[in-house]
Amino acid sequence: MADVRFSKGHGTQNDFVILPDPDGDLELTEHRVRALCDRRRGIGADGVLRVVRSAALNDSHPGVPEDSWFMDYRNSDGSIVEMCGNGVRVFAHYLVESGLAAPGEFVIGTRSGPKGVLVGADGTVTVDMGRVRIGAASTAAVGGRTFDGIAVDVGNPHLACVIGAADDGQTEARAALLTDLDLTVPPAHDPVAFPHGVNVEFIVPIDSDRAEMRVHERGVGETRSCGTGTVAAVAAALRADGRDTGRMLVNTLGGPLTVTIGTDDSQLTGSAVLVAEGSLDALWWQQADVV
Numbered sequence: 001m002a003d004v005r006f007s008k009g010h011g012t013q014n015d016f017v018i019l020p021d022p023d024g025d026l027e028l029t030e031h032r033v034r035a036l037c038d039r040r041r042g043i044g045a046d047g048v049l050r051v052v053r054s055a056a057l058n059d060s061h062p063g064v065p066e067d068s069w070f071m072d073y074r075n076s077d078g079s080i081v082e083m084c085g086n087g088v089r090v091f092a093h094y095l096v097e098s099g100l101a102a103p104g105e106f107v108i109g110t111r112s113g114p115k116g117v118l119v120g121a122d123g124t125v126t127v128d129m130g131r132v133r134i135g136a137a138s139t140a141a142v143g144g145r146t147f148d149g150i151a152v153d154v155g156n157p158h159l160a161c162v163i164g165a166a167d168d169g170q171t172e173a174r175a176a177l178l179t180d181l182d183l184t185v186p187p188a189h190d191p192v193a194f195p196h197g198v199n200v201e202f203i204v205p206i207d208s209d210r211a212e213m214r215v216h217e218r219g220v221g222e223t224r225s226c227g228t229g230t231v232a233a234v235a236a237a238l239r240a241d242g243r244d245t246g247r248m249l250v251n252t253l254g255g256p257l258t259v260t261i262g263t264d265d266s267q268l269t270g271s272a273v274l275v276a277e278g279s280l281d282a283l284w285w286q287q288a289d290v291v
């Protein structure tokens with residue numbers, strides 16, 4: 001068997017192993033995803049992006065054009081989930097850099113439907129993230145402290161906790177609280193409200209259009225950035241401020257992201273970086289399926 005080609009990239013330090021597989025030939029098992037994402041025995045990443053033609057998929061995805069590229073996203077624990085906002089940005093940048101798509105606007109297929117992207121010459125990518133659906137109030141607990149939050153659906157499930165308000169005079173204290181959160185263990189949440197697990201965001205509004213955020217991702221752990229999570233958190237922060245639409249710049253641990261929430265749509269803008277490319281050893285790939 002030939003060596004398996006890969007690239008490595010990140011979007012605001014949410015990092016991915018990218019596997020080009022145009023005809024859908026790769027046997028990407030849960031074991032192999034775990035091994036690839038392992039930072040000691042593999043390449044190391046928060047997730048895997050398999051690059052496959054939509055026409056080569058066995059299952060159908062409503063609205064995804066047959067002639068588009070499909071982002072088959074996997075979390076680092078091997079789980080297959082609906083959507084990854086930072087992943088779409090990195091995926092789009094990869095398509096352009098490898099000559100598979102022309103710079104500018106095009107559509108990428110995902111399990112959460114087609115996503116329009118705009119790839120800029122400087123590696124900045126804007127993704128049309130679709131409609132954000134705000135659900136019921138809930139809570140998350142970290143280190144014995146309970147935070148009020150709200151369920152937000154961005155194609156995948158989120159529990160966004162807004163810490164305080166920009167005008168409460170407590171910005172420094174709230175920022176310190178955010179820094180001190182122990183996210184090495186998953187925040188406790190209501191399993192009935194989130195039967196398939198949930199990504200949990202903590203967002204501290206700094207002023208009406210800036211915030212800081214940390215996130216614990218389902219199937220990964222704390223990551224330095226989460227695109228869908230940032231969109232969810234901004235929707236929640238705007239709602240807490242009495243606004244249904246608006247634009248915010250969010251500083252994640254891995255860098256800034258800009259989110260615009262409209263009535264029926266939302267956009268995520270940020271950098272996308274390709275770090276390296278190479279090939280996986282054929283024996284490693286074979287053995288990764290059983291270890």
Ligand SMILES: N[C@@H](CCC[C@H](N)C(=O)O)C(=O)O
Pocket residue numbers: 014075081082083084085086087156157199217218219220223225226227228229
């Ligand atoms: N990092 C991603 C989200 C990846 C999926 C998430 N962990 C889930 O299980 O829903 C992003 O940038 O959106």
